Amino acid sequence: MRYGSIINGQERNEKQRETLEVRNPFNQEKVAELALATQSDLEDAVNNSFDTFHSTMKVMHAHQRSDILRKAADLLEGKVEEFAQTIVKEAGKPIKYSRDEIKRSIQVLRFSSELAKNITGEVIPMDAAIGGENRMGLVTRKPLGVVGAITPFNFPLNLSLHKIAPAIAAGNTIVFKPAENTPISAYLLVKLFQEAGLPKGVLNLLMGTGKVGEPLVTHKKVHKITFTGSLPVGRKIRESAGFKKVTLELGSNSPNILFEDADIESAVKDLVKGAFAFSGQVCISAQRVYVHKSIYDSFLEKYIKETESLTIGNPEKEETDIGPMINEDEAMRAKQWIDDAVEKGAKIEIGGERNGTVLSPTIMTNVDHNMKIIAEEVFAPIVSVIPFETEDEVVNYSNDSIYGLQAGVFTKDIDRAMRVANQLEMGGVWINEISTYRQDNHPYGGVKQSGIGKEGVKYAIEDMTEIKFIGVKLNPNH
Ligand SMILES: NC(=O)c1ccc[n+]([C@@H]2O[C@H](COP(=O)([O-])OP(=O)(O)OC[C@H]3O[C@@H](n4cnc5c(N)ncnc54)[C@H](O)[C@@H]3O)[C@@H](O)[C@H]2O)c1
Numbered sequence: 189m190r191y192g193s194i195i196n197g198q199e200r201n202e203k204q205r206e207t208l209e210v211r212n213p214f215n216q217e218k219v220a221e222l223a224l225a226t227q228s229d230l231e232d233a234v235n236n237s238f239d240t241f242h243s244t245m246k247v248m249h250a251h252q253r254s255d256i257l258r259k260a261a262d263l264l265e266g267k268v269e270e271f272a273q274t275i276v277k278e279a280g281k282p283i284k285y286s287r288d289e290i291k292r293s294i295q296v297l298r299f300s301s302e303l304a305k306n307i308t309g310e311v312i313p314m315d316a317a318i319g320g321e322n323r324m325g326l327v328t329r330k331p332l333g334v335v336g337a338i339t340p341f342n343f344p345l346n347l348s349l350h351k352i353a354p355a356i357a358a359g360n361t362i363v364f365k366p367a368e369n370t371p372i373s374a375y376l377l378v379k380l381f382q383e384a385g386l387p388k389g390v391l392n393l394l395m396g397t398g399k400v401g402e403p404l405v406t407h408k409k410v411h412k413i414t415f416t417g418s419l420p421v422g423r424k425i426r427e428s429a430g431f432k433k434v435t436l437e438l439g440s441n442s443p444n445i446l447f448e449d450a451d452i453e454s455a456v457k458d459l460v461k462g463a464f465a466f467s468g469q470v471c472i473s474a475q476r477v478y479v480h481k482s483i484y485d486s487f488l489e490k491y492i493k494e495t496e497s498l499t500i501g502n503p504e505k506e507e508t509d510i511g512p513m514i515n516e517d518e519a520m521r522a523k524q525w526i527d528d529a530v531e532k533g534a535k536i537e538i539g540g541e542r543n544g545t546v547l548s549p550t551i552m553t554n555v556d557h558n559m560k561i562i563a564e565e566v567f568a569p570i571v572s573v574i575p576f577e578t579e580d581e582v583v584n585y586s587n588d589s590i591y592g593l594q595a596g597v598f599t600k601d602i603d604r605a606m607r608v609a610n611q612l613e614m615g616g617v618w619i620n621e622i623s624t625y626r627q628d629n630h631p632y633g634g635v636k637q638s639g640i641g642k643e644g645v646k647y648a649i650e651d652m653t654e655i656k657f658i659g660v661k662l663n664p665n666h
Pocket residue numbers: 338339340341342343347365366367368396397398399400401402405416417418419421422424425436437438439440470471565567593638639
């Protein structure tokens with residue numbers, strides 16, 4: 189199948205277009221061909237989104253936007269398997285995790301549908317200021333206009349919906365540039381919205397690489413860029429976006445801390461999933477596990493044993509826990525980071541083997557903060573287990589990073605849990621839960637170089653609207 193951009197409801201898929209192949213990361217079979225967008229498609233998409241904002245979207249009421257989002261959720265509920273199988277093929281995500289992603293996506297649509305009807309403002313007590321008597325002050329929320337949404341390969345449906353659904357709820361139009369390796373779910377999503385009754389031009393789709401992402405970021409008619417992806421690209425976007433609002437959801441090297449009173453059995457099970465789900469290609473994947481020295485040996489032994497029980501192989505199979513990475517270059521890069529750490533004195537406790545795009549789940553010890561597998565975002569099935577002695581020490585270790593997205597703290601002592609949570613330089617901290625856990629309705633987004641702004645439907649809507657003050661001077665004699 190060949191997939192093209194969709195602008196004002198029309199697909200642009202002519203034969204003479206430059207194309208890009210999409211290959212199944214597990215077996216390298218050709219899954220699809222992408223008909224790439226040109227500079228003139230980009231102009232058309234942005235202009236059409238701009239015009240649609242001023243015509244269609246400005247007169248579309250909250251209850252209509254809410255209905256479309258709810259209808260999209262209902263339709264997606266009937267297509268879980270079609271979308272899940274697509275993500276298996278284009279991203280190599282094991283089927284059970286692909287289905288989880290679709291189920292979360294349905295919730296994102298439902299939260300957005302509900303919140304579309306609840307975008308409220310406030311009334312300011314104007315007489316609180318001397319001279320403010322007989323005045324009324326209203327704080328209202330207005331949509332921004334055209335939102336440019338640029339998304340990554342690893343949660344191609346849910347992370348796209350975390351931008352598109354709140355943007356629609358808030359009354360914006362969207363130019364959507366999905367990752368070039370996972371364009372099919374993006375295409376199906378735009379079709380799903382068409383079926384749900386979204387007017388053409390509200391959601392325009394541009395197929396292509398960063399080459400089409402760049403001019404979207406700098407375009408004068410785009411009011412906001414919401415980007416999820418890597419730090420280097422995020423940095424570029426920040427520098428070139430000018431006065432636009434920018435949300436950046438970037439990477440991390442998430443720490444998880446186990447104190448001596450942690451429930452080891454359940455932490456072990458959760459941290460296997462937390463480090464290795466989708467081969468660690470999750471921005472909040474458990475990358476650093478700090479374990480109190482009194483339970484270190486026992487934890488490590490159990491952690492290795494549980495990791496041994498994972499099933500590695502074809503992501504289409506129900507029993508598969510670990511499938512491929514997105515491509516061979518990425519698997520080679522990760523393997524090289526392991527080798528580099530070993531050269532510097534690290535030990536592989538389990539894993540460390542690469543077969544094409546598949547890297548076996550790897551636990552490392554004897555690591556230090558100068559190794560890439562600790563200091564940088566590993567984004568692969570590699571986790572390091574590190575002993576610590578004191579609370580201060582582990583807080584310092586955890587904060588010794590350019591990133592700060594999410595962390596996990598495991599202890600039965602609530603005072604300690606809260607003390608540590610407050611000291612961690614993170615966008616979010618889970619207590620007795622892994623860093624990798626995310627619900628779609630809590631604020632989500634990093635500090636430091638993990639990003640700017642928040643998602644989680646309510647918070648994305650806040651970032652996709654502008655506060656507008658309206659003041660009225662009343663005549664007390666009327
Ligand atoms: N914080 C989060 O919520 C979150 C969630 C998922 C993934 N991520 C991060 O995403 C990364 C992995 O995803 P990826 O490999 O698809 O990321 P990536 O940065 O390579 O690509 C993301 C998107 O940006 C586009 N792009 C590339 N260059 C561009 C440019 N110069 N201008 C505009 N757009 C450009 C790509 O085509 C793609 O659509 C990891 O670093 C991961 O941590 C973060």
